[in-house]
Amino acid sequence: SYVLTQPPSVSVAPGQTARITCGGNNIGSKSVHWYQQKPGQAPVLVVYDDSDRPSGIPERFSGSNSGNTATLTISRVEAGDEADYYCQVWDSSSDHLVVFGGGTKLTVL
Amino acid sequence: QVQLQESGPGLVKPSQTLSLTCTVSGGSISSGDYYWSWIRQPPGKGLEWIGYIYYSGSTYYNPSLKSRVTISVDTSKNQFSLKLSSVTAADTAVYYCARVEITFGGVISLWGQGTLVTVSS
Numbered sequence: 001s002y003v004l005t006q007p008p009s010v011s012v013a014p015g016q017t018a019r020i021t022c023g024g025n026n027i028g029s030k031s032v033h034w035y036q037q038k039p040g041q042a043p044v045l046v047v048y049d050d051s052d053r054p055s056g057i058p059e060r061f062s063g064s065n066s067g068n069t070a071t072l073t074i075s076r077v078e079a080g081d082e083a084d085y086y087c088q089v090w091d092s093s094s095d096h097l098v099v100f101g102g103g104t105k106l107t108v109l
Numbered sequence: 110q111v112q113l114q115e116s117g118p119g120l121v122k123p124s125q126t127l128s129l130t131c132t133v134s135g136g137s138i139s140s141g142d143y144y145w146s147w148i149r150q151p152p153g154k155g156l157e158w159i160g161y162i163y164y165s166g167s168t169y170y171n172p173s174l175k176s177r178v179t180i181s182v183d184t185s186k187n188q189f190s191l192k193l194s195s196v197t198a199a200d201t202a203v204y205y206c207a208r209v210e211i212t213f214g215g216v217i218s219l220w221g222q223g224t225l226v227t228v229s230s
Contacts, residue, residue, distance in 0.1 A: 001172065031214025035156075042205060042220040043156065049214050086156055090215020096169035098146065098158035098215060 022087030131206030
């Protein structure tokens with residue numbers, strides 16, 4: 001099965017840039033989606049198809065995907081960005097699998 | 110706008126079957142653009158995909174749960190359901206129903222609020 005690997009935690013000071021990685025075998029050939037989850041809430045989509053933003057998501061959230069690593073970048077980090085972040089891909093071949101990364105806890109110092 | 114709402118017992122005894130239903134409001138479950146999915150999250154842990162169903166009834170399951178999972182759809186009620194058999198404490202989790210977009214690389218564009226199911230005697 002396909003495995004996505006995320007760092008358990010990332011820490012950043014307010015106003016700085018946070019980068020959260022998602023590693024997978026040839027992940028650059030897949031569409032990667034990113035979700036933000038705050039305590040007690042359902043996940044919220046922040047980036048889809050590697051680098052597109054849903055309406056209502058600030059431009060501070062961006063994504064990239066190449067080779068074996070996808071990256072979610074949060075610029076000018078704010079206290080309200082503190083949350084868990086999950087990457088996700090979809091294998092729509094015969095197996096039809098939805099795969100999540102293990103999640104990264106973003107701490108704003 | 111379209112909303113998803115989970116319903117079902119919050120407490121299930123070990124070895125019994127967990128049953129949940131997701132009601133789709135504000136849109137039709139029979140749209141060909143989506144798979145209707147169940148995802149769970151044990152307390153303090155990450156997200157785990159359980160499986161999904163197309164409105165026609167085609168189902169796909171996580172191999173790690175496949176032997177215990179059944180997902181069904183009732184288009185007349187605009188609902189889809191989850192049954193997970195032979196539950197143990199490891200199945201204690203928040204269960205989310207969700208919508209997977211076929212034409213956008215499988216993005217999960219809509220989530221229910223989630224419902225906590227505890228497996229305990």
